Each structure stands twice: as C-alpha cells, then as structure tokens.
Amino acid sequence: MFLYTVRRILIMLPTLLVISFATFMIIRLPQGDYLTNEITELQAQGESGAIAKAEFLRHEFGLDRPTAVQYAMWLGVWPGPQGLSGLLQGNLGWSFEFNRPVTAVVGGQIGLSLALNLAVVLFTWIVAFPIGVYSATRQYSLGDYGFTFLGYVGLATPNFLLALVMLFLFNRWFGLSIGGLMDPRYMDAALSYGKAVSIAEHMIIPVFIIGTSGTAAMIRRLRANLLDELQKQYVTTARAKGLPSLRLLIKYPVRMALNPFVADIGHMLPHIISGSVIVSSVLSLPTVGPVLLHALQSQDQYLAGSLLMFLAVLTVIGTLISDLLLAVLDPRIRLRAGAAR
Numbered sequence: 001m002f003l004y005t006v007r008r009i010l011i012m013l014p015t016l017l018v019i020s021f022a023t024f025m026i027i028r029l030p031q032g033d034y035l036t037n038e039i040t041e042l043q044a045q046g047e048s049g050a051i052a053k054a055e056f057l058r059h060e061f062g063l064d065r066p067t068a069v070q071y072a073m074w075l076g077v078w079p080g081p082q083g084l085s086g087l088l089q090g091n092l093g094w095s096f097e098f099n100r101p102v103t104a105v106v107g108g109q110i111g112l113s114l115a116l117n118l119a120v121v122l123f124t125w126i127v128a129f130p131i132g133v134y135s136a137t138r139q140y141s142l143g144d145y146g147f148t149f150l151g152y153v154g155l156a157t158p159n160f161l162l163a164l165v166m167l168f169l170f171n172r173w174f175g176l177s178i179g180g181l182m183d184p185r186y187m188d189a190a191l192s193y194g195k196a197v198s199i200a201e202h203m204i205i206p207v208f209i210i211g212t213s214g215t216a217a218m219i220r221r222l223r224a225n226l227l228d229e230l231q232k233q234y235v236t237t238a239r240a241k242g243l244p245s246l247r248l249l250i251k252y253p254v255r256m257a258l259n260p261f262v263a264d265i266g267h268m269l270p271h272i273i274s275g276s277v278i279v280s281s282v283l284s285l286p287t288v289g290p291v292l293l294h295a296l297q298s299q300d301q302y303l304a305g306s307l308l309m310f311l312a313v314l315t316v317i318g319t320l321i322s323d324l325l326l327a328v329l330d331p332r333i334r335l336r337a338g339a340a341r
Contacts, residue, residue: 005324012316019312020087020305024071027301027308033063034096034300061094074302087309093302097295102306106288110310112181112199113287116210117269117314119203123211124218124268125261132222133254139227147219154216160278163209167282170205178205179284206283210276214268221260229253255329262326266319270311 032040035058042051058064062073072078074093076086087093092102135144170176181202186195229235230253238248277289288307295304 001324001327004327008320008323012320015316016309016312019316020075020309021071023305023308023312024074024301025067027296027299027305028067028070030299032299033058034298035061035063037299038096057096061096074305087306092306095295095300095303097298097300097303102303105303106291106307109286109288109291112285113289115199116181116203116206116285116287119207120211120214121265121268123207124215127211128215128218128222129261132219132257133226133249135219135223136226136230136257137249151216151219154212155220157212159209159213159276160282162212163279163282166205166209178202181206181285181287206279206285209283210279218261218264222257225257225260226253229256259326259330262322262329265322265325266315269314269318 035054039051039054039058042054062070065073069078074086076088076091078086092106094100095102095105098105131147135147138144167178170178181199182195183198183202186192186198189195232253235248235253238252239245276285276287277293279285280287280289288310292304292307292311294300295307
C-alpha cells in the first residue's frame with residue numbers, strides 16, 4: 001500500500017505537467033491576449049499614454065515572446081519578471097485586469113471554495129447514504145416511492161433556479177437576504193471565531209442548493225447498486241447461515257455498494273466549483289467559479305490558467321484519495337498488477 005501510494009504521487013507530477021501545458025495552450029488559442037485587446041481599445045480612444053503603459057507591460061511580462069517561452073516563464077523554468085516567478089516557485093502570476101498578483105485576487109476565494117466543496121461533499125454523503133439504504137432495503141414501499149419522487153425532482157430542478165426560488169422565498173417570508181458567504185462586516189477582516197461562525201451560518205443555504213442534484217443522483221446510484229448486491233449468492237448464503245440481517249447488510253452489501261460514493265470523489269471536487277458558477281453568481285458567493293469565468297472571457301491568461309490548474313490539482317488529488325479508499329473498502333480491488341495473477 002505504501003509503495004502504491006508513493007508511485008501514484010510520483011505519477012501525479014508528470015500528469016500535472018502535461019495538464020499545465022494543455023491548459024496554457026488552450027488559453028492561448030483565441031487570438032490576442034488581455035493587454036493586446038486593451039491596446040486595441042485604447043487606440044480607438046486615442047489614449048497614447050495608456051497605450052505606452054500597456055505596451056511596456058506586454059513586453060515586461062513576455063507576451064510578445066514565442067508561446068513556448070511564455071509557457072516556460074509561467075511554469076518557472078525560464079527567467080521572468082519579478083511578478084511572474086512561476087508556478088514551481090509558488091507564484092501564480094499576475095492578473096492584468098486587476099493589476100495585482102493572482103494570489104492576492106483569489107487567495108480568499110480559494111479557501112472559501114475548498115470549504116464549500118468539502119461541505120457539499122459531506123452533505124451529499126450524510127443525506128444520500130441513509131436514504132439510499134432505506135430505499136433499497138424497503139423496495140416499493142411508500143417511503144421508497146416518496147424518496148424516488150424527491151430524487152427525480154432534485155435531478156430535474158436546475159441549481160440556479162432553486163437558488164432564485166430560495167432567494168425570493170427567504171426575502172418574502174423572512175425579509176432576509178441569503179446571498180454571500182459571510183456577514184458584510186467580516187469581508188475584509190482577518191479570520192476569527194466570529195467570522196468562522198458567520199461563514200458556517202451563511203454556508204447552509206448554498207450547500208443545500210449546490211448539493212441537491214448530486215445528492216439525488218447519489219441516492220439513485222446507491223439504491224441500484226445495493227439492490228444488485230442484495231440479489232447475489234453470498235447474501236443468500238449468509239442469510240441461510242443465520243447471520244443477523246443488520247450485520248449482514250452493513251458488513252457486505254453496503255460495503256460493496258459504497259464504491260460509487262468513494263469513486264466520485266475525484267470528479268466531485270472540481271465539478272462543484274465549475275458546475276456552480278451560475279449559482280455562485282446568483283447568490284453572490286465569493287468563490288473561484290465566477291472569477292474563472294470572467295478571466296476566460298477577458299483573456300486574463302495567468303489568472304485563468306492558475307485557476308484551471310487549481311481545478312486540475314483538485315481532480316488529481318481527489319482521484320488519488322478515491323483510489324486509496326477504494327482499495328481499503330473493496331478487497332476485490334488489487335493495487336498491484338501481479339496480485340491478480
């Protein structure tokens with residue numbers, strides 16, 4: 001297990017390198033960049049002083065150099081300006097639109113996005129697990145039909161529509177605004193107990209809205225997998241030997257049916273960020289989703305590239321965690337190719 005973990009971590013490094021190259025090339029595919037577009041706009045307005053400044057920044061940050069050199073500078077293997085020492089040195093680059101380092105632009109959003117992600121994953125597991133087990137063990141009961149109906153409603157309702165409905169209802173019934181992830185007085189304050197409590201309180205509604213569709217899908221998958229496990233021969237044999245129903249259920253079928261829960265970790269973490277951009281905009285959530293969308297639209301390449309790499313790191317780490325947990329959860333999964341022979 002230890003050697004497998006080390007080998008997977010070593011594989012992660014070239015994987016992230018390939019992803020970084022693909023990310024940078026895709027961002028560079030559209031014609032021009034942020035400063036080039038700004039220069040064109042300023043030329044139309046006749047702003048000669050601003051044009052000179054933009055041209056200087058374009059040369060300073062190497063945007064007039066070949067794409068390969070720009071990638072090497074962004075990665076940190078080619079000498080670059082002081083504001084762009086490279087990803088390998090922990091510098092995410094410079095945001096031209098905000099005229100600040102990328103870390104200063106998204107530093108707070110990344111932390112809040114991670115907290116929101118983990119909360120949504122926990123919400124999905126805590127809600128989907130008992131409902132899925134109940135529906136599978138009481139197939140075609142009134143409760144099963146009720147949860148099935150709620151699951152279909154959750155799958156069919158877009159998250160942004162649910163967010164708009166919740167905004168209206170809370171404002172109409174209670175006179176409250178549920179937007180944001182903290183009280184306005186804590187926006188620029190350092191992390192404290194009061195700020196943490198405010199974030200936790202404001203996170204309840206966004207977690208419910210973002211996690212609804214994922215929870216509904218997970219309930220259906222767990223129910224289907226558990227029903228399949230309950231029909232297998234080893235369950236019939238265990239029952240014939242007199243194994244108590246609850247112990248049989250937890251020790252074998254539920255354990256095998258949990259594989260989708262664990263396997264989904266790899267794509268759930270980045271999907272929550274990329275799939276909740278509209279919800280974040282509707283609820284005014286200070287997460288990286290809206291920032292990434294705006295950076296792609298404005299071609300702020302270092303800001304967009306750094307955020308895409310953040311999503312890639314989440315995906316790779318999530319996949320590693322899910323693979324390790326699957327190996328622990330299901331003994332049928334072998335970590336070494338030779339173990340299967």
